[in-house]
Amino acid sequence: MDARMQKRTVAFSRDCSNVFFHLLTACNLACRHCYINVAQHGENTLDIDTIRRWLDIFAERAPSANLILLGGEPTLHPELADVIRYAGKRAFGSVTVDTNGFLFHDILERVDPGEIDFFSFSLDGATAATNDAIRGRGTYERCIAGMRRAAAKGFATSLIYTVSRLNLHELESMAALVKDLGITRFFIQVIGLRGASAEDAHARQLQLSRREWLDTVPAAAARIAEQGVIVTYPKVFLNAGELFECAGRVADNYFVFPNGRVYRCPLCEDYPLNALAIENNRLVEMPPINESHLFALDIPEGCVINRLVQPQNLAYDAAGVPDYRIACCMLKEEIFVRQ
Ligand code: SF4
Numbered sequence: 001m002d003a004r005m006q007k008r009t010v011a012f013s014r015d016c017s018n019v020f021f022h023l024l025t026a027c028n029l030a031c032r033h034c035y036i037n038v039a040q041h042g043e044n045t046l047d048i049d050t051i052r053r054w055l056d057i058f059a060e061r062a063p064s065a066n067l068i069l070l071g072g073e074p075t076l077h078p079e080l081a082d083v084i085r086y087a088g089k090r091a092f093g094s095v096t097v098d099t100n101g102f103l104f105h106d107i108l109e110r111v112d113p114g115e116i117d118f119f120s121f122s123l124d125g126a127t128a129a130t131n132d133a134i135r136g137r138g139t140y141e142r143c144i145a146g147m148r149r150a151a152a153k154g155f156a157t158s159l160i161y162t163v164s165r166l167n168l169h170e171l172e173s174m175a176a177l178v179k180d181l182g183i184t185r186f187f188i189q190v191i192g193l194r195g196a197s198a199e200d201a202h203a204r205q206l207q208l209s210r211r212e213w214l215d216t217v218p219a220a221a222a223r224i225a226e227q228g229v230i231v232t233y234p235k236v237f238l239n240a241g242e243l244f245e246c247a248g249r250v251a252d253n254y255f256v257f258p259n260g261r262v263y264r265c266p267l268c269e270d271y272p273l274n275a276l277a278i279e280n281n282r283l284v285e286m287p288p289i290n291e292s293h294l295f296a297l298d299i300p301e302g303c304v305i306n307r308l309v310q311p312q313n314l315a316y317d318a319a320g321v322p323d324y325r326i327a328c329c330m331l332k333e334e335i336f337v338r339q
Pocket residue numbers: 027028029030031033034035036071072073100122
C-alpha cells in the first residue's frame with residue numbers, strides 16, 4: 001500500500017447533517033437490490049412548490065446540511081434543474097444528485113457545474129456482464145456514457161458501488177475504471193435486506209460474510225484510492241474496544257420520502273417506524289412507538305435495527321455472547337492518498 005495512504009473513521013455528529021430527499025419513487029430500472037418500497041414510500045412525484053416548501057423546512061432546521069437528491073431516478077423529475085437551483089439559494093452545505101446515469105430531461109444541459117457539487121452515478125460492476133446482471137441490460141454502457149458526458153461538461157462526479165457476492169470479484173478492477181472516468185469520490189455500499197432485496201429469497205445469500213468483507217473490501221478500497229480518489233466504505237463490524245454509537249441518537253440525518261415519511265435511520269425504511277413526518281408542509285414528530293424508541297435500546301450486538309431485521313449478520317459463542325458488534329450503517333471509513 002502507498003505509504004502516503006491515509007485512513008480515517010468518519011464519526012458522525014449533530015454538527016454534520018444530511019438530508020436524503022427522495023423527490024419521487026419512479027424509476028426506469030428495476031435493480032435487484034433496489035431499496036425503494038412503494039408501499040412504504042408512496043408512488044407520487046412531488047410537485048415543485050411542495051419540494052420548495054420541504055427544502056425550506058430542512059434549510060431552516062439544519063443549516064449547512066448536505067442535500068442529496070434521489071428517487072427512484074431523480075432525473076425523471078421534469079423540474080429537477082429548478083430544484084437544484086432553489087436548493088442552491090437556500091442554506092445547504094452541498095447539493096448532490098444520485099443518478100443511474102440515464103440523465104433524463106437533458107439535465108446536464110439545464111444546470112451549470114457551479115450549481116451542483118456532485119453527480120453521483122450508480123454502477124455495480126467493472127464489466128457490463130456483471131453490472132447488467134444486477135441493474136439491467138444496457139445500463140453499464142448508459143452509465144459510463146453519462147459519467148463521461150458529465151465529466152466533459154465540467155461536473156464533479158462520484159460513483160456508488162453496492163457490494164454483494166454478485167460483484168465483489170470486480171471491486172478491485174474498478175481502480176482502472178475510476179481513473180479513466182475522472183471521478184473524484186468512490187462510495188462502496190453494502191447490500192441491505194430492504195425493498196427488493198427483502199422480497200428476494202436469494203438476497204440473504206448475496207450479503208458478504210464478515211470474513212469476506214474484512215478480507216476483501218478494505219484492500220480493494222485502498223487499491224482504488226491509489227488512483228487519487230477518496231474512497232468511502234461502511235465500517236460494518238466493530239473491533240473489540242471500538243465505540244458503538246447510533247446515528248439516530250447522536251447525528252442529524254433525514255431520509256425524506258414523497259409520501260411525507262421522514263426517517264432517521266435507513267434500516268427502518270421498510271416499516272412504518274418513521275420518527276418524523278411532513279404534514280401540511282410542517283415537520284412533526286410521530287407518536288410512539290417509532291424508530292427513535294428503538295435507538296434508545298442498548299444491546300450487546302451494537303445496532304438494534306440490524307439485530308431485528310438482519311440477525312444473520314451476527315454470530316455468538318457457546319455462552320450466547322456476540323462474537324462482535326455491528327456498527328451503525330452510517331459509520332464510514334475514508335481512505336485517500338495524502339498529497
Ligand atoms: S436502485 Fe436506483 S436505479 Fe435501480 S431501480 Fe432502484 S431507484 Fe432505480
